[in-house]
Amino acid sequence: MNTTNNITELCELGIRIRPSKTIEGELDCIAELRLCSGDVELGEETCEIAISKMTLSLDVEGLEPVPGSRFGEPRKQPVTEMERTVTQTNSAGKTLKASAGANLDSTTPSFGISASGELQGSSQYETVLSSVDRFEHQRVKARPNLRWEVREPNDAPLDGTYLESDSLVRMSRSERANRAAFVARATVKQRDVAIKQVMQDAASLNFFKRLSTTQRRLMDIFIAKSIDAALRGSGRYSGEITLSSSSIELPHEE
Known part of the structure; x- marks a missing residue:
């Protein structure tokens, strides 16, 4: 297992695989996820970053999700x-x-x-x-294609432990698969990231007071691009920031 938490001040993701305790031959994908707002050093400036929505996704190879085993997927009932x-x-x-x-x-x-x-x-x-209609808000909600949306009611900043040794999904090995592996990613869209400049002295305070609304917006985009480029190392900006990733390759089954 190889886990990388790119911005440890904001996100901690942990993934592990273990044999299922309920059905022999199946595998449980166990996840831990903690999020918070925090101060991040960007160049010579310190910025306070808050996240309102995050996506946890799995890319699998040689594995198939077991129907009915996904976390955060209660069947919607006709409550009226x-x-x-x-x-x-x-x-x-x-x-x-x-x-x-x-x-x-x-x-x-x-x-x-x-x-x-x-x-x-x-x-x-x-x-x-x-x-x-009355409903219960799911902070970690299953989405199509092995994705989970992490969100607070009213889009409040994410803060706290959202998964703690929870089974995200059970997996079974695909027939005649030569390799079994998967990658988990915790990503956020730029629109779901709020960046606030932290004023550390009078000079920086006076400088940022002179910025117009448009300049502030462009600076936020630039900071978001800087984070993304630093993480990917390619300079290509896709509007999505990877906070954490975890890859696992399972041993060949005899």
Whole structure:
């Protein structure tokens, strides 16, 4: 196993393979993932970097994912709540509302509401049905093609332990495969990275005060490009930054 955490201040990824405890002949891909915001030295400047969304991906060779074994993939259920709203308008133009089963103020002689929730009297009314879906936010959510999206509610900065000795997926060896290996990557898009300049002295503070909004945006892009070029070593910028990577080649099975 070969693991590289390129920016240790922001991301720590660990991947290992072990035989499955549930099904003989299958392999568990065990992952650990910790993320936080932090100060990173870029050239002569110190920048505070925060990440709002990250992707954890697996590229496999000679292995096949076992159906139904992926982490963070609860089946979506048809959970729907129906709410009934009753609107009444009296002769004076006053509007009263109540949900089904509730009690309206029946001091006005012209109308009221029975114990069963049905309107009484000749007042005009309408019934509105609305649905509300309730769901639980998955911080590590399975995506197609052996990818997982790591995100907080409301896109808050990622901070904390998101995987700790969790099985990402179970694998089985492909038939007649001569080699079994995979690469795990923790990557972020430039748009999901917030970079803030850290002012260390009065001179740098005065310098950055003179920057226009456009110049600040261009500087952020340049810093992001610098990080990407430093990690890849090729100078080619793809809009994606690799924070961590881990590669494993499994021994040949006799």
